[in-house]
Amino acid sequence: xxxxxxxxxxxxxxxxxxxxxxxxxxxxxxxxxxxxxxxxxxxxxxxxxxxxxxxxxxxxxxxxxxxxxxxxxxxxxxxxxxxxxxxxxxxxxxxxxxxxxxxxxxxxxxxxxxxxxxxxxxxxxxxx
Amino acid sequence: xxxxxxxxxxxxxxxxxxxxxxxxxxxxxxxxxxxxxxxxxxxxxxxxxxxxxxxxxxxxxxxxxxxxxxxxxxxxxxxxxxxxxxxxxxxxxxxxxxxxxxxxxxxxxxxxxxxxxxxxxxxxxxxxxxxxxxxxxx
Numbered sequence: 001x002x003x004x005x006x007x008x009x010x011x012x013x014x015x016x017x018x019x020x021x022x023x024x025x026x027x028x029x030x031x032x033x034x035x036x037x038x039x040x041x042x043x044x045x046x047x048x049x050x051x052x053x054x055x056x057x058x059x060x061x062x063x064x065x066x067x068x069x070x071x072x073x074x075x076x077x078x079x080x081x082x083x084x085x086x087x088x089x090x091x092x093x094x095x096x097x098x099x100x101x102x103x104x105x106x107x108x109x110x111x112x113x114x115x116x117x118x119x120x121x122x123x124x125x126x127x128x
Numbered sequence: 129x130x131x132x133x134x135x136x137x138x139x140x141x142x143x144x145x146x147x148x149x150x151x152x153x154x155x156x157x158x159x160x161x162x163x164x165x166x167x168x169x170x171x172x173x174x175x176x177x178x179x180x181x182x183x184x185x186x187x188x189x190x191x192x193x194x195x196x197x198x199x200x201x202x203x204x205x206x207x208x209x210x211x212x213x214x215x216x217x218x219x220x221x222x223x224x225x226x227x228x229x230x231x232x233x234x235x236x237x238x239x240x241x242x243x244x245x246x247x248x249x250x251x252x253x254x255x256x257x258x259x260x261x262x263x264x265x266x
Contacts, residue, residue, distance in 0.1 A: 015261075022257075024190040026135050026250045030142035033243055034178040034194045042190070076190045093246065104253055111260055118265035 008117055011110040013051040017044060018107040024076070025100045028091050036088040039079040039096065044103075132183040132191055139251040141181070141193040146247070148176050148196045149240040153233050160228040163209075165216040170206035171226035173233070174199050202227065 021042055031037040081090040132138065152174045159171040176196045183191035204227035212221030 019257075020190075022254055023135055023138065026138050026254065027190065027192040029246055029250055030138050031180055031192055031194050032246070033146075033239065034180050037180045037192070037194075040190050076188070097246075100250065100253075104257065107257055108260070111257075111264065115264060122265075 004121070007121065008114060010048070010052055011114050011117070014048055014110045015107065015114065017042075017047055017051065018103055018110060021103050022100070022107065025096055025103060028079075028096045029093070029100065032089070032091040032093055032096070034089060037091060038089075039081075039091045040076045041079055041099065042076060044106075132181065132193055135251060135254045138191060138193045139247045141195060142247050143244055145176070145178060145194045145196050146240045146244045148199070150237065150244075152176055152199060153237045153240065156228045156233050157230065157237075159226050160230050160233070162226045163214070163216060163223045164206075164226075165218045165223065167206055167208075167224055170224040171228065172201040172204055172206070173226075173228045174201050175236075 021044060024040060024042065028039045028041075031039075079090055079095070081092055082095065083092070084090075132141075156173045162171050164170045177198050177200060178194050179197035180192050181195045183189050206224040206227045208222050208224055210221055211217055211223050214223045217223050
């Protein structure tokens with residue numbers, strides 16, 4: 001029988017990764033005026049598929065503890081600027097803000113789907 | 129240096145840095161028309177120097193904020209004006225006006241305030257996400 005954690009599926013992991021990506025993008029926006037700062041980001045899709053077990057660690061025994069995937073192991077890549085700036089800073093506010101709003105929307109989507117899943121579980125438990 | 133753990137650390141320190149920048153702009157504008165009787169005494173515009181501060185030494189977590197490393201006075205020559213009647217003119221009748229470019233300061237001010245607004249926006253967005261997450265399943 002599947003535990004509660006497993007019924008949440010990929011969205012539980014997506015939520016953690018989205019939240020970490022939010023902080024990385026916030027770091028970029030905070031450093032928008034710092035000379036020589038290089039904007040960084042993670043490839044959300046590949047990190048999530050690693051978290052989902054494709055390419056990540058597989059548990060072959062029931063006693064194995066599942067590893068919570070974080071972005072610590074993920075490759076932080078440097079963003080390629082549309083227009084290079086004189087002070088060596090690669091943060092472009094338009095790009096960062098679009099990525100940030102896309103990521104926030106993704107977070108809210110995962111959160112909404114998780115809420116529905118939890119409500120479904122509650123209905124099943126109450127049996128009403 | 130204080131720990132850098134979450135969005136509130138990132139945004140708080142970034143906003144402090146922008147606040148220092150706004151304060152230097154205010155000092156510069158306040159002194160824009162001040163005069164003195166020698167080149168050395170004349171006011172020179174001051175600017176903060178921003179520096180990235182990473183959460184860990186290797187920068188592995190990707191978290192970074194910004195701090196003011198130092199505040200420097202710009203190396204600009206004060207304007208020398210011939211005004212013999214001025215009370216603070218030197219023996220040759222010259223006064224020295226502060227080396228502040230008002231337009232430049234206004235641009236600095238706008239950029240700093242935009243940066244500040246951006247950071248506030250990020251914090252309020254992420255804070256509302258956190259509140260929704262806290263109420264998950266209700």
